[in-house]
Amino acid sequence: MVLSEICIKRPVFATVLSLMVLLVGLMSLSRLTIREYPNIDEPVVTVDTTYRGASAEIVESQVTKPLEDSLAGIEGVDVLSSISRQERSQITVRFRIERSADSAAADVRDRVSRARRMLPDDVDEPVIAKVEADASPIIWVAFSSDRHSPLEMSDFASRIVKPRLQTLPGAADARVYGERRYSMRVWIDRDRLAAFGLVAQDVEDAIRRQNVELPAGRIEGREREFAVVARTDLVDPQQFGAVVVRPASTPDGYPVRIRDIGRVEVAPANERTSVRFMGKPAISLGLIKQSTANPLELKKGLLEMLPRLEAELPEGMSMTIANDTTVFIERSIASVFSTIWEAVLLVAIVCLFFLRNWRAMLVPLVTIPVSLVGAFALMYAMGFSVNTLTLLALVLAIGLVVDDAIVVLENIYRHVEEGMAPMAAAFRGAKEIGFAVVAMTVTLAAVYAPVAFMTGRTGKLFAEFALTLAGAVIVSGFVALTLSPMMCSKLLRHERSHGWLYLLIERFLVGLGSTYRRVLTRMLELRWLVMLAFGLVAASAVVLLGALKSELAPVEDRGRVVSIFSGPEGATIDYMARYAAQV
Structure with a gap:
């Protein structure tokens, strides 16, 4: 391919391409949101209404029921629930996952405004709010x-x-x-209040009239001016106790003050x-x-x-x-990162075992960090987050991203072993296998991409997983066509003699191939028995699948009881x- 030939001729250009992928990927990683799982929460809108002094039955019949009847007809409502408590009504409207949260909230506001005239006059205005998954303390x-x-x-x-x-x-x-x-609490003695012929509303009105803050203006002179502060507000229990609830009926009469009908103290406003x-x-x-x-x-x-x-x-x-709650996020992500390093180590050992050449092992091994870090750039472009599922996709991608590089390496190495110069072998091998690598990359990506088009909660949950995995495979195909041929032209050498470890592994692989040939020949002679065993395994899989429990995600023990x-x-x-x- 033309791209591979350019990279073989210009190794610095090929190196810069991969470094750019790494740089963009690292910058994207620093900007990605970190979550425990992808955001799959349905749009939820709550309607909170306060009706002071009303019992739970009155709140339910006069506030909750009219609002529920009005909200029930909104398009896309999945679950409509309500709680009626003393003085408070709370209605929760849960919409289907494909519904926009903003449009759902707008529809709820419209329906509540229509039902407002059916509510009692002295009820507080309903408070409508979108409930976000991130609105809870962590x-x-x-x-x-x-x-x-x-x-x-x-x-x-x-x-x-x-x-x-x-x-x-x-x-x-x-x-x-x-x-x-802190608040000023007035505790009224009902017997004394009745003895003076007063009601609680009289006390409230007296406090409202006499506990006010009024602007007093300013005094201006020729060269200076002074702000006038009128201390008309009450600040301590003694001042509140001196508030006159009912003035004296005669000049020599006795006014009724709050301290005459109760007591005043500093106490919590709400307990x-x-x-x-x-x-x-x-x-x-x-x-x-x-x-x-x-x-x-x-x-x-x-x-x-x-x-x-x-x-x-x-x-x-x-x-x-x-x-x-961040402990679970931190430990789960740390566990996945440790799994990634373990997977990289295992892939390196397997590549070294079968290639038996540390120079050749570096070619597919370099593909892993470039592909995984490059996938972060695609995740950022698609609005994904770093979570357990996207990191799991990267773990699985480790075994896939080396495939393209191994195919290119094996074809070029074959020509080198036949005596061709590394540069010429790189040109020829890349040209022979280039379109096959493209086809293999597109095929692997196409296997996972359809998962992103699933609907509902499951589709939204696994969309990030599938597209992250497909993105890592696409980046690996790009690396296999640019960096891998260039590295092969620089690192591979034709070795006329091999060491004892190479010969030992070679004898093992030859013996393994001979054993497989004998087993395959025997199975072809007993093909009907093999087909029967295959049918039994397939039937047992169907039976066992029906016996397994199904759930969206496995239950985790977080060591917490609620x-x-x-x-x-x-x-x-x-x-x-x-x-x-x-x-």
């Missing part, structure tokens, strides 16, 4: 202390730690769970969630990565920042990584925490 950090209250731990996590973690490379957000925010770590009350902070970020790099940045954060912790407070339980309607957080502590 690392959980727990704060615990035997000297500080949950309010103090939550305040430190929210003000000091959270902003710092959000600046980590690849971090999308950091969420505080079990958060206890409906709780977090425990190692059996003790705690505050957790979940770190969420960006959709295209490398979770291992995010973890590395967190580990580098942890010592600095721990140095700023108040005395008696501890900060611990409670759960790290328990989910729900309590009776109206159960408080203390009720649930008591049983959770027993678990």
Whole structure:
């Protein structure tokens, strides 16, 4: 072929071509997203609605049911589920995998806006959101202390730690769970309230009227001006307790204040969630990565920042990584990379055993890194990620990418052994085998490419696997037509005598060939028996296939137990925490 002849005549050009493939592949590898598995999640849209003060039955009948009836007619809906709790309705719409997430969310917004007039007037506006697979925390950090209250731990996590973690490379957000925010809580004595002829709404209205922040303007002079600050907002329990709920009816009368009908204290704004770590009350902070970020790099940045954060912790407070999901990604990818090195070593040993020449062994061996690294460029162009399946495809590709180079090597080496000069043998051998290498490369790639056109979850799962494998084979064909002939012209030599190891392996191969010839001759004499055995094996394969269990992916034991339980309607957080502590 013309390309092979050019590369044989210009070895520097052939070398530069392969170096360019390596360079582009390495640059693409640094930009590829790292995941445990390919992204095969269906589009999911949630509708959250809050109806304050409503029971679960009212939420279901007046909020959830009208919304469900409106959402049921959207095209492409696979599963529609809902949960109605006290004051809250949550509807989850799961679409088919081929549906676009953006268009699905737009359809949900349109249907919810139509159903809005059927909802109660005082219900909050429904919140519609797309649920992304990467929107869950990948690392959980727990704060615990035997000297500080949950309010103090939550305040430190929210003000000091959270902003710092959000600046980590690849971090999308950091969420505080079990958060206890400072607030002013007013506890009303209902007997006293009734004695004064008041209701809770009167207390709320009084606080709204008297706890305000008003702009007071500024004072301007000839050369200076001053901003006027009006301290009209309330900041401590005593000031809230002095709020007048009902003024005195007569000049010498007694106004009713909040401290007369209840008590005021600083307490958490919301205590409906709780977090425990190692059996003790705690505050957790979940770190969420960006959709295209490398979770291992995010973890590395967190580990580098942890010592600095721990140095700023108040005395008696501890900060611990409670759960790290990147461990499974890191170990699975490390395991696949070790498998790749083992496969390369085995291929090298096999090539050396059959070729019996270390110079000849280098020709197919060089094809492996160029083909595998070059496949990363194709993965980046197609929007793939580095995950367990794409790395598995590269492991399988190791045995395939050397085929083209071995075919070229064997044909050129044959001419060298016949006494032809290495340069002339390279020209002749590459010309004879060039189109056969192209046909073999296209055939191997065509075997795996159709998997990419499968539909549904299975097709999306194995598309990256198939196209990565096909891409590595295509790159190997390019290397076999450019770099391999050039290396053969420079490395191969005609050896008139061979060493003892060569002769020993040669005798073994000759004996193996003779044994196979005798066995094949005997099988041809007993061809009907061979066909009968073949039929029995094929029939048993069909029977055994029906007995095997089928699943999308094998079950993995990650050494983690997740328990989910729900309590009776109206159960408080203390009720649930008591049983959770027993678990």
